Amino acid sequence: xxxxxxxxxxxxxxxxxxxxxxxxxxxxxxxxxxxxxxxxxxxxxxxxxxxxxxxxxxxxxxxxxxxxxxxxxxxxxxxxxxxxxxxxxxxxxxxxxxxxxxxxxxxxxxxxxxxxxxxxxxxxxxxxxxxxxxxxxxxxxxxxxxxxxxxxxxxxxxxxxxxxxxxxxxxxxxxxxxxxxxxxxxxxxxxxxxxxxxxxxxxxxxxxxxxxxxxxxxxxxxxxxxxxxxxxxxxxxxxxxxxxxxxxxxxxxxxxxxxxxxxxxxxxxxxxxxxxxxxxxxxxxxxxxxxxxxxxxxxxxxxxxxxxxxxxxxxxxxxxxxxxxxxxxxxxxxxxxxxxxxxxxxxxxxxxxxxxxxxxxxxxxxxxxxxxxxxxxxxxxxxxxxxxxxxxxxxxxxxxxxxxxxxxxxxxxxxxxxxxxxxxxxxxxxxxxxxx
Numbered sequence: 001x002x003x004x005x006x007x008x009x010x011x012x013x014x015x016x017x018x019x020x021x022x023x024x025x026x027x028x029x030x031x032x033x034x035x036x037x038x039x040x041x042x043x044x045x046x047x048x049x050x051x052x053x054x055x056x057x058x059x060x061x062x063x064x065x066x067x068x069x070x071x072x073x074x075x076x077x078x079x080x081x082x083x084x085x086x087x088x089x090x091x092x093x094x095x096x097x098x099x100x101x102x103x104x105x106x107x108x109x110x111x112x113x114x115x116x117x118x119x120x121x122x123x124x125x126x127x128x129x130x131x132x133x134x135x136x137x138x139x140x141x142x143x144x145x146x147x148x149x150x151x152x153x154x155x156x157x158x159x160x161x162x163x164x165x166x167x168x169x170x171x172x173x174x175x176x177x178x179x180x181x182x183x184x185x186x187x188x189x190x191x192x193x194x195x196x197x198x199x200x201x202x203x204x205x206x207x208x209x210x211x212x213x214x215x216x217x218x219x220x221x222x223x224x225x226x227x228x229x230x231x232x233x234x235x236x237x238x239x240x241x242x243x244x245x246x247x248x249x250x251x252x253x254x255x256x257x258x259x260x261x262x263x264x265x266x267x268x269x270x271x272x273x274x275x276x277x278x279x280x281x282x283x284x285x286x287x288x289x290x291x292x293x294x295x296x297x298x299x300x301x302x303x304x305x306x307x308x309x310x311x312x313x314x315x316x317x318x319x320x321x322x323x324x325x326x327x328x329x330x331x332x333x334x335x336x337x338x339x340x341x342x343x344x345x346x347x348x349x350x351x352x353x354x355x356x357x358x359x360x361x362x363x364x365x366x367x368x369x370x371x372x373x374x375x376x377x378x379x380x381x382x383x384x385x386x387x388x389x390x391x392x393x394x395x396x397x398x399x400x401x402x403x404x405x406x407x408x409x410x411x412x413x414x415x416x417x418x419x420x421x422x423x424x425x426x427x428x429x430x431x432x433x434x435x436x
Contacts, residue, residue, distance in 0.1 A: 291357065
């Protein structure tokens with residue numbers, strides 16, 4: 001916490017902070033920001049101190065906690081809310097100017113590595129408080145639109161604080177089937193950035209993230225985030241068992257890296273990259289066993305040519321194989337060709353047949369479906385970024401400033417979670433809105 005040593009005026013030093021102010025106090029108490037404060041104060045030295053560093057920092061955090069969409073909105077709140085002003089560390093007669101905030105944000109962007117360290121320390125803290133934090137990870141990309149006008153190709157790209165010279169156009173395609181079984185697709189495009197977020201699927205809290213321009217592909221950036229997590233928080237990656245992601249991260253390099261290097265089981269929705277009209281492929285070294293691109297393994301009866309789905313029998317880690325049982329044996333159904341079938345009771349399929357299709361948890365299993373449903377956790381975090389933390393409609397220009405504000409927003413999320421756990425209030429772990 002950026003502690004303010006001053007005394008309050010008008011005898012307010014002993015008032016009880018309730019409701020909204022208590023929520024801010026909870027965040028400030030759990031932010032490991034002392035290194036940043038000392039760094040900024042050393043740089044200021046004996047210079048003008050019209051608006052103290054710690055007060056400016058606390059008020060910026062207050063703007064996030066109280067969901068102010070702009071610095072102007074925050075300044076208006078400070079001007080009329082004496083309790084908030086004192087809690088942040090200002091005197092009652094101090095009203096920080098817009099230019100003071102601009103200079104302060106610029107200074108924070110010069111020390112983005114120190115600000116990011118606050119986020120990383122909070123990740124370490126929550127991992128210590130919650131022993132199963134990171135067991136189930138979810139990965140997703142989120143579009144953040146910038147409301148600046150796109151620049152012409154030959155435009156001057158000198159930074160001026162008004163235009164967004166870093167944003168690019170991006171697009172994402174969504175596919176599915178309607179209730180009648182008809183396939184549909186939708187392409188969404190935006191001008192701005194893309195957040196790649198790795199989150200804990202149980203607690204719905206950020207673990208690692210990166211911000212790129214909108215045109216950056218998800219799968220390569222996803223691999224970078226995993227390696228980044230291994231460098232910064234290897235203890236979290238060691239306890240991870242599953243990583244859940246949508247089709248944007250379907251990539252053989254991603255899948256093999258997760259399992260071969262880190263022992264994490266990938267739960268990644270697959271894209272159909274087979275040739276048009278190719279519904280199944282024959283399993284190597286078998287004459288009547290086929291599989292489709294979603295990992296469903298089926299057999300054909302040698303006598304009647306009836307196709308039946310084989311029963312999933314589990315993953316054999318030592319062999320690197322998935323086991324499938326004969327449907328006649330498993331379900332107790334009659335099969336006229338069982339005597340001449342090459343499958344006696346079961347077969348083993350090596351993952352190397354197709355690493356995208358055959359993963360440690362079979363795509364055709366109920367367990368895979370149940371785990372994939374946990375991906376909605378990272379979608380809810382993305383939704384909070386829009387609706388609660390103000391990234392749906394914002395006034396942020398430039399990638400450095402966008403990255404700074406994202407780091408602060410994620411740090412507030414984790415700071416609240418740390419405070420809730422320490423107060424034994426895990427039911428309100430993710431709540432920014434409920435009173436502390």
